[in-house]
Amino acid sequence: MTVLQEQDDGVEHTAPVWAVFGDLMAGLVGAFVLILVGVLVVQMGLLADLESEVRKRQMEEQRRMALEKALAIPLQTGRVTLNNGRIGISGSVLFPVNSDQLRPDGRQLLKSLVHPLKVYLGERQEMLMVSGFTDDKLIRGGKDQRFSDNLELSAQRALTVTRALIDEGMPSSQVFAAAFGAEQPVASNDDEKGRALNRRVEMAPVPKAAPTPTPAPALKP
Known part of the structure; x- marks a missing residue:
């Protein structure tokens, strides 16, 4: 499958649709990675808070x-x-x-x-x-x-x-x-x-x- 692109010289050239699809997927993967990193940071913070609370209870x-x-x-x-x-x-x-x-x-x-x-x-x-x-x-x-x-x-x-x-x-x-x-x-x-x-x-x-x-x-x- 190809996509028609019109150039300045008036000649139509074709660009593979897979290139466009690849750019889209790269953007989605990047966004997913950022979300995953954010979730991991939040989970690490919650885990640290939990460990701190456990130590506090043990000390008490x-x-x-x-x-x-x-x-x-x-x-x-x-x-x-x-x-x-x-x-x-x-x-x-x-x-x-x-x-x-x-x-x-x-x-x-x-x-x-x-x-x-x-x-x-x-x-x-x-x-x-x-x-x-x-x-x-x-x-x-x-x-x-x-x-x-x-x-x-x-x-x-x-x-x-x-x-x-x-x-x-x-x-x-x-x-x-x-x-x-x-x-x-x-x-x-x-x-x-x-x-x-x-x-x-x-x-x-x-x-x-x-x-x-x-x-x-x-x-x-």
């Missing part, structure tokens, strides 16, 4: 198991819980109602946690965040009331626990306090059982912040 599981091992004895007593890397202690174990004064048994419990937590934190270059929480029952300030609201109570309790840990041997550079008041409840505040669960102190290992580089002094001209 190893971290959880290491923390469980470090706190095996306190966990066996049932006075300490461990959930998603957060160590929980009921507020009633540590403090009387609406108080920031540690019970003697609560101080002993904190003392038992210091050594295993020091080892765990030291091996991983992490810090311990001590967080205070309350129920949603409002605290009314008054002459006989030390705290103006739940946030202040939770802050003071977190500070009390932090200081107790330091007194029992936890390096002050490895622990700090945070307060959440009635935020982040773990149970309903509709009944006393739920409110008791929300009155708690939690401790969670967190990565140490990278040190801020000190700028070099400017050179005098």
